[in-house]
Amino acid sequence: MRALAAVEDPELPVSIVDLxxxxxxxxxxxxxxxxxxxxxxxCPALWMVESEVRRSVTALPGVAECEVAWRAGxxxxxxxxxxGRRALAGAGxxxxxxxxxxxxxxxxxxxxxxxSPFGSAVCxxxxxxxxxxxxxxxxxxxxxxxxxAPVSGAxxxxxxxxxPAGGHPAP
Amino acid sequence: xxxxxxxAEAADGDLxxxxxWLADDELLTGxxxxxxxxxxxxxxxxxxxxxxxxxxxGHARRLYGLFADAGQAERLVxxxxxxxxxAGLLARTYPREWELLLARQYLFETAADARAAVLARATAAxxxxxxxxMAHEERYHLDFWRTWLATxxxxxxxxxxxxxRALDRMWPLAAASFLxxxxxxxxxxxxxxxxxxxxxxxxxxxxxxxxxxxxxxxLCDGPPEAGADQLGAMLDEMRDVYQTAPGSW
Numbered sequence: 001m002r003a004l005a006a007v008e009d010p011e012l013p014v015s016i017v018d019l020x021x022x023x024x025x026x027x028x029x030x031x032x033x034x035x036x037x038x039x040x041x042x043c044p045a046l047w048m049v050e051s052e053v054r055r056s057v058t059a060l061p062g063v064a065e066c067e068v069a070w071r072a073g074x075x076x077x078x079x080x081x082x083x084g085r086r087a088l089a090g091a092g093x094x095x096x097x098x099x100x101x102x103x104x105x106x107x108x109x110x111x112x113x114x115x116s117p118f119g120s121a122v123c124x125x126x127x128x129x130x131x132x133x134x135x136x137x138x139x140x141x142x143x144x145x146x147x148x149a150p151v152s153g154a155x156x157x158x159x160x161x162x163x164p165a166g167g168h169p170a171p
Numbered sequence: 172x173x174x175x176x177x178x179a180e181a182a183d184g185d186l187x188x189x190x191x192w193l194a195d196d197e198l199l200t201g202x203x204x205x206x207x208x209x210x211x212x213x214x215x216x217x218x219x220x221x222x223x224x225x226x227x228x229g230h231a232r233r234l235y236g237l238f239a240d241a242g243q244a245e246r247l248v249x250x251x252x253x254x255x256x257x258a259g260l261l262a263r264t265y266p267r268e269w270e271l272l273l274a275r276q277y278l279f280e281t282a283a284d285a286r287a288a289v290l291a292r293a294t295a296a297x298x299x300x301x302x303x304x305m306a307h308e309e310r311y312h313l314d315f316w317r318t319w320l321a322t323x324x325x326x327x328x329x330x331x332x333x334x335x336r337a338l339d340r341m342w343p344l345a346a347a348s349f350l351x352x353x354x355x356x357x358x359x360x361x362x363x364x365x366x367x368x369x370x371x372x373x374x375x376x377x378x379x380x381x382x383x384x385x386x387x388x389x390l391c392d393g394p395p396e397a398g399a400d401q402l403g404a405m406l407d408e409m410r411d412v413y414q415t416a417p418g419s420w
Contacts, residue, residue, distance in 0.1 A: 040308060041301075042229020072233075072297065073304025117311045118219040122226055142307050 001025065003056045004034065010045040011121060014087040020079025021049070023071060030064040032057050037071045040122040040142075046070075077123070077139030088139070094127070095139045102138050104129035114138075185353070185360035186295055187238045188257060191247075192351045193290075194234035195258035198248065200279060201227030202405050203265055203272075212269055216319075223312050230305050237297050249413045253402050259348025261341065265401035273323060274337035277316040278345035278379070284313050285375035286349070286368065294362030317382075324386045335388055343395045346376065 004025070005017045016022055016036070024035035034053055038046050050068045057066040080088065080095035088095055089105035094112075096102050103110050109131035116126040117140075124137040204224030211217045235244035261279055266272040287309070290302040324331040349372040351357040358367055380390050 040226070040229070041233050041304060042226045042308075044225075072300035073307065116215050116219065117315065118215075118222040120218075122222055122229070122308075140311070 003060055004053065007049065007052045007056050009039075010048045012088065012093065013091050014080070014084045016049055016053070018081045018084030018087065020075060020081065020084070023074075027063070030062055032060075032063050032066045033069060034066060035069045035071060037073065037075045039075050040140075041073070042122050076143040077141050078143065080139060093124070093137050093139065096141045100141050102127060104132060104134065105136055106134050107132040185356040189351055189357040189360050190234055190237050190298075192257040192259070192357075194231045194247075195256050196262040196279075196283075196348075197227045197234060198231035199256075199258050199262040199402070199405055200276075201225070201229075201231060202409055204276075206265075206408065207267060207272060210267065210269075211272075219315055223315070226308055226312070230308075233301055233305075237301065249410050250417070253406055256402060257352070258402070260344040260395050260399060261348040263400045263402045263405075264341070264344060265405055268337075270323065270333045270337040271340065273316065273319055274334065274341040275345075276312075277320045278338075278341055280309060280313045280316050281379055282345060282349050282375055283309060285371050285378075289363060289367050289371045290361065292363065292367075295360065298361060321386055324388055331387055338383065338388060339391055339393075340396055340399075342390045343393045344399055346392065347395050349375065 001017060001022075004022050005015045007016050008014065009016060009019055009021075012019065019039065021036050021039065022034065023037050024033075026033045026035075034057060036049065036053070050070075053068050054066045057063055077096045078098050078100065085095050092105050094102050094105045101110065102112055104112050107129060109129055111131045112127050112129045114125065115128045115135065119126045119137045123140055125140050126135065127138050128135050201224045204220045204227060206224075208217045208221040208224060211220055231248075232244060235247055239247060261275060261282075264271075264275055266275055284306065287302050287306040291299050291306065293299045293302065320334065324334040350368055354368050355365065357363075358365055376390075383390055
């Protein structure tokens with residue numbers, strides 16, 4: 001596990017162990033099998049994680065081979081450990097607690113509200129702290145997607161501003 | 172990347188075409204969303220479309236991965252003839268207007284959600300777990316498009332009229348796309364009860380008619396419009412860079 005704790009997510013300043021991605025490790029003789037769960041299926045960094053896990057584990061004495069097996073799913077932002085939360089907070093990211101509660105990573109206030117269910121990566125949503133008035137991102141819970149957070153600007157939708165397509169009458 | 176419980180070989184001849192159908196739908200939808208991200212009414216909507224498009228492409232890769240290794244999946248995307256694609260009519264549309272995209276995506280996501288509830292009970296190895304996880308992730312998509320369908324159609328009578336015209340065009344395509352080419356064969360290959368997908372389609376159509384009615388909208392049956400298939404244009408865009416040096420990527 002120490003070897004796996006040295007493997008960080010390529011996009012987040014936290015180990016894959018603290019991120020909750022490592023689900024099982026089996027060693028038989030000189031062969032290790034590490035079972036991982038992806039954060040999100042479309043995460044573009046998963047192949048890097050796999051590569052780093054193999055490199056890190058096969059560097060251990062007595063381990064000649066490492067297979068990485070991916071579970072189909074089961075991860076949630078709430079799986080991040082306490083150490084992981086602290087590391088993420090240092091980078092301005094929040095991870096939800098087991099009950100889905102989110103605290104501002106800057107001031108610690110629970111007085112936050114969702115800004116958008118979509119952030120700068122597939123695993124992140126956007127939020128805003130009403131106490132220190134700072135926007136921040138949250139690792140998606142994914143296991144409790146009850147209702148969409150309002151996207152800024154709703155419900156007054158301005159007229160489309162994309163390339164002209166025959167024109168639309170003004171609402 | 173090999174899944175923990177991959178379908179190593181599609182022993183059943185109908186399983187691979189069924190999985191290809193599901194994957195092709197996701198791939199084309201991902202291409203549409205990532206291509207039109209930037210044309211939405213406001214910045215956050217464009218961020219959302221980009222994110223959802225990435226999800227869809229990732230889901231396509233996982234579905235192809237149930238029967239193909241990484242190299243084979245790349246060739247399926249970049250080298251397969253257009254005639255070999257199995258995506259439904261709705262996934263082949265390529266709207267460049269907000270209301271058309273809204274109608275397309277609303278119908279696509281509600282249909283995918285309805286199918287996922289059935290596919291999560293498939294006994295073919297690897298399928299149920301993957302479909303269940305996809306449903307967790309696409310719940311964010313579903314909520315987004317439901318919110319915007321309601322928001323846009325409630326804004327004004329003119330806005331509702333535009334949404335209605337978009338639904339008039341997209342609904343026949345969506346209705347024709349819910350089922351695979353041979354539903355019975357697909358159900359057997361997936362290990363589903365006979366008629367499960369057809370029942371899901373009827374329930375989805377009924378539920379969506381009610382949901383649209385509450386917004387003052389209607390879903391009118393009719394033949395799919397001719398010329399809606401934009402697969403060729405999508406593949407040209409998708410393969411533009413690849414074609415500069417095939418086999419080098």
